Amino acid sequence: MMNEKIAVKDFWNESSCGEVLYLKGEDEIEAFNHQSTMRYKLEPYILTFANFASAANKKVLEIGVGLGADHQKFAEAGANLTGIDLTDKAISHTKRRFSIFGLNSALHVGDAENLSFADESFDIVYSWGVIHHSPDTPKVVEQIFRVLKQGGEARIMIYHTRSIVGYMLWLRYGLFRLNPFVTLREIYDKYLESPGTKAYTIKEAKQMFAQFSTVQITTTLTHADLLTSDAGQRHRGKLLLIAKKLFPRAIIRHLMPGHGLFMMIKATK
Numbered sequence: 001m002m003n004e005k006i007a008v009k010d011f012w013n014e015s016s017c018g019e020v021l022y023l024k025g026e027d028e029i030e031a032f033n034h035q036s037t038m039r040y041k042l043e044p045y046i047l048t049f050a051n052f053a054s055a056a057n058k059k060v061l062e063i064g065v066g067l068g069a070d071h072q073k074f075a076e077a078g079a080n081l082t083g084i085d086l087t088d089k090a091i092s093h094t095k096r097r098f099s100i101f102g103l104n105s106a107l108h109v110g111d112a113e114n115l116s117f118a119d120e121s122f123d124i125v126y127s128w129g130v131i132h133h134s135p136d137t138p139k140v141v142e143q144i145f146r147v148l149k150q151g152g153e154a155r156i157m158i159y160h161t162r163s164i165v166g167y168m169l170w171l172r173y174g175l176f177r178l179n180p181f182v183t184l185r186e187i188y189d190k191y192l193e194s195p196g197t198k199a200y201t202i203k204e205a206k207q208m209f210a211q212f213s214t215v216q217i218t219t220t221l222t223h224a225d226l227l228t229s230d231a232g233q234r235h236r237g238k239l240l241l242i243a244k245k246l247f248p249r250a251i252i253r254h255l256m257p258g259h260g261l262f263m264m265i266k267a268t269k
Contacts, residue, residue, distance in 0.1 A: 004135040004196050005086075005111075012133075013087045017168035032097050036069040042223045046070065049264050050126060050155060055079035058123035061147065068094030074126070075103040082122070084110030088254045120149045125156075129262070132158040140171035141208050145238030148269045154212070159188065160263040164225035164252060166199060167259075168243075176230045177267045205265060207215070212267035221253065221260040 040047060050070060053098060056078035065071045065083040071094055076080050083105050085091050091107050098105055112127075113136050125148055131140045137158070144154050168182045173191050174182040188199045200208070202217055209215045224228040227244045252259075 005194045008133050008135070009086050012251070013089045026241065028096070029102055032067075032069075032072075032100065035067055036072070038263045039069045042229055043262075044212050045220050045262070045264070049157070050074075050078075052077040052127070057125055059149075060124045060126060061117070063121045063127035063144070064090075065107065066090050066130075068097040069073075070126070070128060071105060072103060075105055079124075081105040082117075083107045084112070086113075097210065109167065112143060113175060113257060115143045116148055117147045120152075120266060121144055121147045123149055123152045125152070125154045127155075128157045129159070132200070133194050133196070133223065137194060137198060138208050139172060142211075145211055145269060150269055152269050154209075154267040155266070156265045156267070158205065158263050158265065159192070159199045159260075159261055160196070160219050161188075161199040161204075162183075162259055163199070163219075164221065164256065164259050165192070165263040166259040172265075188212060200263065202263070209265060209267045210268055214268045216266045218264050219258055219260045220262050220264065225260050226252065 046162040049166050050073065052070075054077075055074050058079055060081050062071050062081070062083045065085045067090070068083075069080065071083050073120065075098065081104070083091075083094060084107075085094070086109065088109055091109050094105075097103075098107070112131060113132055114226070127144075131137050132141050141154075141156075144156070146169040148154060161184055165236045166187060169187045169191050170182065170184060173187060175182055184199070188197050192199075198236050202219070205217055206215055226249050227247045228249070
């Protein structure tokens, strides 16, 4: 399992959540602002789900700060903020971002499977698209539960197994390679993002968060499910360009609205 974690760390150290796509230009303020603008343009549902304003004067932990856009929103909302990431690069980017904008957070490299915080330390634990990369995601959920205060809330996005993204990857790496019996679990593990990436059904997510007193789960079609963006680090080529032109987005929105990649979980301790 240690080798798996090293592979995940190496992958995200190579490109910290879109830095190649969005951190452009010599002006750092402009670059970070551009990254934030693009992030919320591509994924506008983050703003509602994260509910940054609700974090004012609360102790908040973000697991997987990435380039720090969401972390900045929590800080600007007045949160008492802590952030961890598995990679040195993400922490470096976010520290630089906070220095430029005059914001404060306790930022450090950390392992979500082994959080260093005392029991019942935080009012909110937030993580967007991170913990499904951990070799032991259920252990991360246990740690989140442990460090949350009684009545505190986890706001977590993980990948949804039954997604358009998963089906497209299965077509490309399964059916088109004459391997129709490959499972979606194997597809996500090998072809989505970092090695060992996982996705979960709603039933599996409910089981994973069963120790919480309340659990609310929603899914949403994403820019990746609808092929409306250039985001993504591993999948390029003529086949994708053709698919983007021919993709039946209106039909998918109408017939398959519950087959989005992002599964958003709000769980109260």
